[in-house]
Amino acid sequence: MFSEKGVDATAIEDITERADVGKGTFYRHFGNKEAVVVALSESAVSRLIDSTKPAKPPESLEAALEHLLNAHCAFYKEHAEEFLLLFQGRLLLKLQKEAADVDPSFAGYLKELGQHVAAFAPQPVPDAKIRRLAAALAGYPFLHFALVKPSAAAEEIETVVQPLRRSIVAGLVALLSR
Amino acid sequence: MFSEKGVDATAIEDITERADVGKGTFYRHFGNKEAVVVALSESAVSRLIDSTKPAKPPESLEAALEHLLNAHCAFYKEHAEEFLLLFQGRLLLKLQKEAADVDPSFAGYLKELGQHVAAFAPQPVPDAKIRRLAAALAGYPFLHFALVKPSAAAEEIETVVQPLRRSIVAGLVALLSR
DNA sequence: TTCTTTCTTGACTTTTTGGTCTTTTATGAC
């Protein structure tokens, strides 16, 4: 319902009606609507983090970044609504600004991203750069699926998307090693 | 206020208080909150459209697309909050799906985009492709400003962003002339 | 200045929503 009509526009009664439970039951599980959002976000973030875990450790920063981009794209493909719920609204803007007030579940995600690239960075990567990496990872799937249909043939996808991904990786490498 | 705390979280009284007018005055101008959103969107869309008008007609589809990308990026840079208000939430998702229910002010924007590329297309471009062009234009600024700070030197921006823009243009050309 | 018309105000009513609490129903131990 959150991705259908938005979090704020969804009333608790909407939720309990669709879930076919009484209101009391809802409040037995969640203190308020925000708690539901947090639970959903945590679940989505944890699955997103899981899906970024590489099968074998990457050889280079480029490989690590490419893997991250692909993982986010795959997650978007499978769970577009949840992805949007996460990165929706002002979060993308916040990520680019200095805003330090990202919610806790997201802080864990940023930390995880930091670990993906830490091995290849000469010195610890500052938080601001990790946030911009996150913004790029959030923005990439939109571009990706604007250029190629999810249903397109694998080869066609690669020919169109490879240059795009390469240029983003190159930009991120420049950002992270600057 | 909408971009500060979100549309739904903003009460009419919040608006009238900050505008320092009575509630009755508000309802003399707008039927409800949604009408304000529509008015703001229309204003933003019309300015965005204006800013996409090229000084001289482009020579090629590539040039036209590059111009559009740059214009959207510039608009985002100047009016990030409004840009986000427009493309926020589920619109990006809608653009990629078959969803035909975009609001009227946005329909005008899509039509305008169609005219930018019409001259270079062999046959009329289907709406679905225009929508994907719009999704790419909406997504691009996020990538752009993730890779380079708005305050960065012009040369640095170009070296990082040019490959990115090129690959997007190439992808869009493939999409539109397929 | 005075009268008419239009605009503005904010107290008031209504509607919606969040959150509570008692009653009822299910579960499981003995």
Add this chain to the structure above:
DNA sequence: GTCATAAAAGACCAAAAAGTCAAGAAAGAA
């Protein structure tokens, strides 16, 4: 089968938000 404990339900209350309207202020014409 009975009792104790936990869970579910939804009527209920309270707060907040939307929306109305009669009284007063401002503007303009004569």
